[in-house]
Amino acid sequence: MMIDSDEAIANSLDAVRRARRAWEERPRAAVPSLAHEEFLTHLREAVPYYRTLDATAGLPLVGRAELQDDGGLFRAEPEGPLYRLASSGTTGRPLEVTLDSAAWYAVNYHFFEQIRELAQLPRAMFRRGAPGVLFVSNKPGRPSFVRPLPSLDDALYLRLQLPDDARDLPAVLGKFQAPVLYGKPTYLLDLRAALMGLGIERAPWRPELVLVSGEPLHADDRERLTGYFGAPVVDALASTEGGLIAATPPDGTVHRVFGDNVRLEVLDGSDRPADTGRGELVLTNLVNRSTVFARYRTGDFAELETAEDGSQRLLRLYGREPETVRFRTAELSADEVTRAVGFLPGLADFQFVRGEGERTLLRWAPEVSCASPADLETALRGAVAGLLPGEETDVERCARITPLGGKKRRFLL
16 A cells, blocks of 8 residues: 655645644634624625625525535635635535635644644644644545644644555554544544454554544444544534534533634524524634635534633534434434444444335444354344334345445434
8 A cells, every 4th residue: 555745735835834824813803702793894895695785684594505506605805825625525515615725724734733732632742754643534536645734743644545455554554653543433433444354453553532523423433433442532523614613522522612713503493593502503614714604504403502701512413313213113312222222242333224115224234353243133133122112124234334435324214
């Protein structure tokens, strides 16, 4: 497996330094509420969509469709270079976004400094030219590369594309023992499975932190990751539209919102934005001054709390997964289903979907180390019978459930 340096990045370190200066010199306010007011002024002065709106009225809600169909209306033309970014498209048509220099630096570099501070990792842990962050991916068609992270004292970032042949992995990981292991939960579980398939029962190195983002982190998957890699987990909420939005402390469950980056609201039952409550998250990105996201409907659901000082927390983050799963014969909390099914020994993954006719289908995949898949299937049938005694349920063994590069969805009923 070849790992090449990213020459385009290596040859543009001057651009990175300029972007860092733009980040450090960006407009800043003493408190989050003033930052929001300053951002509103920018919208009304520089962004076509907002110039004609009544300045005394609240901002309207917007969604992905408006940005996709009329993207030019939501773009300003700030000074300096612009960078292009596209969403993954795993939940629909990709969204093309432009970023100004400060936002580009925030997404690619300052992100890791904010995580380091949140996790209270010592700065001395990151040294120039030494491994800093290992990002693992299984998204097809992407290269592996190495680049420095100026926000972590030029420690190295390695993007590792998981190979079809895993035999080279131990050698690569032996050379790049980074303190931070990063990726979607699915990506890191794929790394775990590849190493276990080589007979490696525990990770060949122990990172200081496992950082996940990009899809829901289920309780059983958290246990698989902490058990194998022997490190606490930080669960981050990040997106193309918002950059780094929120993250938990190590092994925490409550997400702290990065108030310098974003302001969040939730939609109540009448689709009215509120600072506290449970509902769909509404995002205002305070960092990007090119493609702007103001009162943007994210499609993710959460319980938000806003304190008197303006600081915010996500008491619970559901993302695109339901809080309650509606089967044909019962309605159960997603947590209850995961506790009953997800922790069975030898299970790697599961998913409930609608089967044929009036039947429910449980799709499941065993661990590569599972000694008896037949016994595991019997245990799964018993767990489902206990949860749903009146449900007609089929079970289907799969080699894999989440598509390569896709986002995990547990409940598609």
